[in-house]
Amino acid sequence: MSVSAQSATPSADAAVVFDGVSKHFPASGNSGAFTALDNVSLTVDRGSITGIIGRSGAGKSTLIRLVNGLEKPTGGKVLVNGVDVGALDEAALRALRRSVGMIFQHFNLLSSRTVFGNVALPLEISGMDKRAIEQRVRPLLDLVGLADKHGRYPAELSGGQKQRIGIARALATEPKLLLSDEATSALDPETTQSILELLKRINAELGLTVLLITHEMEVVKAVTSDVAVIDHGRIVERGHTFDVFTHPKHATTRALLSGLAGSKLPDAVVRALKPQPAAGDRAVVRLTFFGAAAEKPLISQLIKSVGAEVNIIAGTIDEIGGAPYGSLVVAYGADAETSGRAERFFTENGLVTEVLGYVA
Amino acid sequence: MSPDLLLRIGSATIDTIYMVAVAGLIGSLIGLPIGIFLATSGKGELFPAPTLNHIVGLIVNATRSTPFIILVVAIIPFTRLLTGTSIGTKAAIVPLTIATIPFVARLVEAAIREIDKGLIEAARAMGATPMQIVFKVLLAEARPALTLALTMTAVSLIGYSAMVGAVGGGGLGDLGIRYGYQRFMPDVMLVVVIVLIVLVQLVQSAGDGLARRFDKKNRKT
Ligand SMILES: Nc1ncnc2c1ncn2[C@@H]1O[C@H](COP(=O)(O)OP(=O)(O)OP(=O)(O)O)[C@@H](O)[C@H]1O
Ligand SMILES: [Mg+2]
Numbered sequence: 001m002s003v004s005a006q007s008a009t010p011s012a013d014a015a016v017v018f019d020g021v022s023k024h025f026p027a028s029g030n031s032g033a034f035t036a037l038d039n040v041s042l043t044v045d046r047g048s049i050t051g052i053i054g055r056s057g058a059g060k061s062t063l064i065r066l067v068n069g070l071e072k073p074t075g076g077k078v079l080v081n082g083v084d085v086g087a088l089d090e091a092a093l094r095a096l097r098r099s100v101g102m103i104f105q106h107f108n109l110l111s112s113r114t115v116f117g118n119v120a121l122p123l124e125i126s127g128m129d130k131r132a133i134e135q136r137v138r139p140l141l142d143l144v145g146l147a148d149k150h151g152r153y154p155a156e157l158s159g160g161q162k163q164r165i166g167i168a169r170a171l172a173t174e175p176k177l178l179l180s181d182e183a184t185s186a187l188d189p190e191t192t193q194s195i196l197e198l199l200k201r202i203n204a205e206l207g208l209t210v211l212l213i214t215h216e217m218e219v220v221k222a223v224t225s226d227v228a229v230i231d232h233g234r235i236v237e238r239g240h241t242f243d244v245f246t247h248p249k250h251a252t253t254r255a256l257l258s259g260l261a262g263s264k265l266p267d268a269v270v271r272a273l274k275p276q277p278a279a280g281d282r283a284v285v286r287l288t289f290f291g292a293a294a295e296k297p298l299i300s301q302l303i304k305s306v307g308a309e310v311n312i313i314a315g316t317i318d319e320i321g322g323a324p325y326g327s328l329v330v331a332y333g334a335d336a337e338t339s340g341r342a343e344r345f346f347t348e349n350g351l352v353t354e355v356l357g358y359v360a
Numbered sequence: 361m362s363p364d365l366l367l368r369i370g371s372a373t374i375d376t377i378y379m380v381a382v383a384g385l386i387g388s389l390i391g392l393p394i395g396i397f398l399a400t401s402g403k404g405e406l407f408p409a410p411t412l413n414h415i416v417g418l419i420v421n422a423t424r425s426t427p428f429i430i431l432v433v434a435i436i437p438f439t440r441l442l443t444g445t446s447i448g449t450k451a452a453i454v455p456l457t458i459a460t461i462p463f464v465a466r467l468v469e470a471a472i473r474e475i476d477k478g479l480i481e482a483a484r485a486m487g488a489t490p491m492q493i494v495f496k497v498l499l500a501e502a503r504p505a506l507t508l509a510l511t512m513t514a515v516s517l518i519g520y521s522a523m524v525g526a527v528g529g530g531g532l533g534d535l536g537i538r539y540g541y542q543r544f545m546p547d548v549m550l551v552v553v554i555v556l557i558v559l560v561q562l563v564q565s566a567g568d569g570l571a572r573r574f575d576k577k578n579r580k581t
Contacts, residue, residue: 068485097487108482111577112500121496122486153576173486 015081015177015209016044016067022075023062023233036062038233039076044226046176049203049210051224051241053217053256059233060213064179067211068100069093080177098126101170105182107162109154115141115165116150122172140168144198160191167198171206178202180212184219196223217260221245221320229253242320246290247352254354265314265329265356273357277334281358284313285332285342288352290325298349302330305345308338334358361547368535369548373555375449376531379524380517383453387460387517388510394420394461395468396494406480406490420462428520431455432527452529456520460513467509471502504575511567515560522556532556 023037036059044050054060065071066078069085078085080096088096109118119140123133141147144164154162163183170178180199184192200223203210214220220227220241228238229252236250248254258264265273265284273284289298303310314329332338346353394416400406401413426434432455436446439454475498483493499506525533532552540549 070481070484094487094489097485100485102482102485104478104482106476106478108476108478110479110497110501112503112574113576121483124496125483125486125488125492155577179485 014043014079015046015048016042016211017079018042018063018066018076019079020076021063021066021073021078023059023066023071024074036233037066037073040230040233040235041076042228042235042238044209044211046209047203047207048226049199049212049224051220051227052211052213052230053215053220053227054213054230054252055215055256058230060215060230061181063230064181064211064213067177067179068097068102098122098173099175100177100179101173101175102179102181103163103166103170103183105185107154107159107166107186109162109165109169111154113153114150115146115152115154115157118154118165119168119172122169126173136172137168140171143171143202144168158191159187160194163187163191163195164198167195167202171202171208176208178208178210180210182214183212185214185216189218192219193222199223215256217256221260221318229256242290242323242325245320246288246325260316269313269359272359274359275357277358278360281334281360282311282331283334283339283342283358284356285330286354286356287328287330287346288326288354289328289349290323296349298351299328301349302342302345306332306338306342308333329356331359361551365539365548368539369532369551369555372530372532372535372552373559376518376521376533376556376559379449379452379456379521379529379531380514383456383460383521384510384514384517386453387457388464388513390457391461391464391513392468394465396472396498398465398469399472400490400494400498406493420465423458423462424466428455428459428523429526431459432524432529447528447530449530452521452524452531456517456524459520460517463516464509464513467512468502468506471505471509472498474505475501504571504577507567507571507574511564511571514563514567518556518559518563 018040021037021040022035025034025036027033040059040063042052052060052063062071066073066085067080069088072086080100083096085093085096110121113121116137119137120133123136128136137150138147141150144167146161146164146168149157149161149165154165157165166183178199183199184195187195196219199210199212202208203223210223212219212224224241226239227241227244228235229244229250230236231250231252237244237248237253244253245257248257269284274281277283287298299310299312309332311331312328313331315327317324317326319325332342343353345351397407398413398417398420401409403410423431432452435455435458439451440446442454443450445451479497479501480493483497488496521529521531522533522536523529525531525535525537528534532555536549536552539545540552
């Protein structure tokens with residue numbers, strides 16, 4: 001994702017470009033008018049797995065539905081492979097939709113069709129003949145690991161299996177772009193991971209661009225190379241996933257990040273946190289380290305430099321977009337002297353810090 | 361009971377089945393597309409035509425709220441125009457068909473509206489035309505519900521067909537009125553009622569069985 005999305009000429013290898021896109025829902029019935037998207041500019045690079053994260057109602061679904069024209073923007077343009085989606089007539093739009101796959105939170109499989117029949121549906125719709133459909137569907141079922149289920153009905157499958165069928169169906173017309181609207185939100189963590197692995201594999205093996213929306217940072221962390229944070233219909237932060245995770249700038253990003261496993265503080269600490277220190281209080285600080293810093297024996301050096309007691313409250317070592325990354329929450333004396341020494345140490349070692357609050 | 365009477369009961373049964381079958385078939389063939397239209401022509405739906413949707417809905421409601429016996433009498437001129445007579449089995453088919461159309465239309469509409477909107481969304485995202493969505497998604501997914509709807513239609517028609525007997529419509533109802541009631545032959549009345557019950561049972565269990573076969577959602581594995 002490039003930060004130069006404001007410029008008039010989007011990069012040539014963009015799969016999707018949102019160019020100053022707004023979506024305004026007029027008032028209807030007893031609900032007032034609503035601006036779901038407000039001047040959104042964003043570029044989705046070809047071959048990337050780009051995540052859009054935001055809270056419920058932030059406008060994620062609205063944004064992704066603009067890409068295949070399920071929704072029309074009320075302002076700005078959405079370009080898919082350079083084509084302005086909003087300007088297409090119905091027939092051209094249908095052709096475009098056949099080249100863009102989509103998967104859904106609730107799978108949206110036809111209960112009346114078998115696994116095979118569901119994957120075959122987009123091909124039937126595109127007018128492919130029976131024999132060719134047969135030849136296309138079998139390898140897809142192999143790809144998602146469900147070849148043995150081809151005669152089963154969705155009611156006989158688990159959620160994870162249903163989503164695999166959803167993915168096979170989305171890939172049937174050999175799209176170059178896959179849209180995912182909360183595809184793992186209805187699944188347990190383990191199944192989520194396996195579906196995300198599958199998306200990653202598809203991205204790597206088929207060179208498919210994936211645009212996924214989610215409200216879970218875990219999902220963004222696990223698969224995306226780029227991420228945009230959306231809040232109240234605006235993109236508030238965007239960049240490479242690693243950078244956004246390690247240098248979150250916007251409060252919404254921080255809030256979403258704080259939900260990650262390992263970043264979460266114990267409840268007792270959260271309850272005790274105060275915004276201002278009193279005499280004798282301890283500062284609670286989140287340290288984020290990555291790259292070379294992750295290799296150093298930081299903790300022992302920190303204790304030595306601060307010259308005072310340092311408690312470790314929470315910590316995690318992880319990988320984001322393949323790069324090692326660690327997060328550590330520590331507490332030490334909030335007095336000027338200790339804090340000063342700690343801050344010097346952080347600067348010398350290139351650590352990113354965030355003061356979360358103070359405890360007695 | 362005399363062999364003659366038994367013969368009459370037999371032929372009245374055939375008349376009833378004939379009326380129900382013909383009225384049911386024609387009524388459903390007309391009612392089905394109307395039902396599909398009602399379910400898909402609202403604002404922002406597949407074939408948006410809210411005004412026409414509203415008008416058709418009004419007509420359907422008007423027909424449905426007219427008591428059947430009044431409908432029979434009210435359309436006698438129309439019946440005569442179509443069949444050349446206003447009494448007998450053939451004539452009875454006309455009001456039965458007219459009553460079937462809105463009945464089927466509303467049941468079909470309800471069956472289609474039951475379908476998860478997500479499926480329509482998924483089909484749209486695949487690039488399906490509205491017609492493809494109707495045939496490949498809506499009708500396919502609603503098949504169990506539609507089967508039950510048509511079963512219900514047939515059962516109601518059996519009841520209505522007995523009612524047209526009261527105005528000389530032929531069939532079991534006619535027989536029951538003329539012999540059972542007017543000539544006071546309770547045994548004939550009893551047989552007529554039993555035959556009607558058996559017919560309804562047969563239709564209902566056949567429909568239920570078929571619907572269960574079509575239903576892949578609530579399968580016992
Ligand atoms: N057709 C519509 N008419 C009016 N308002 C709408 C419509 N569709 C969405 N909205 C509003 O736009 C806002 C964004 O909706 P959207 O579905 O894009 O949110 P989301 O980020 O996907 O949320 P969630 O995580 O809950 O799915 C919501 O406040 C919603 O009420
Ligand atoms: Mg949503």
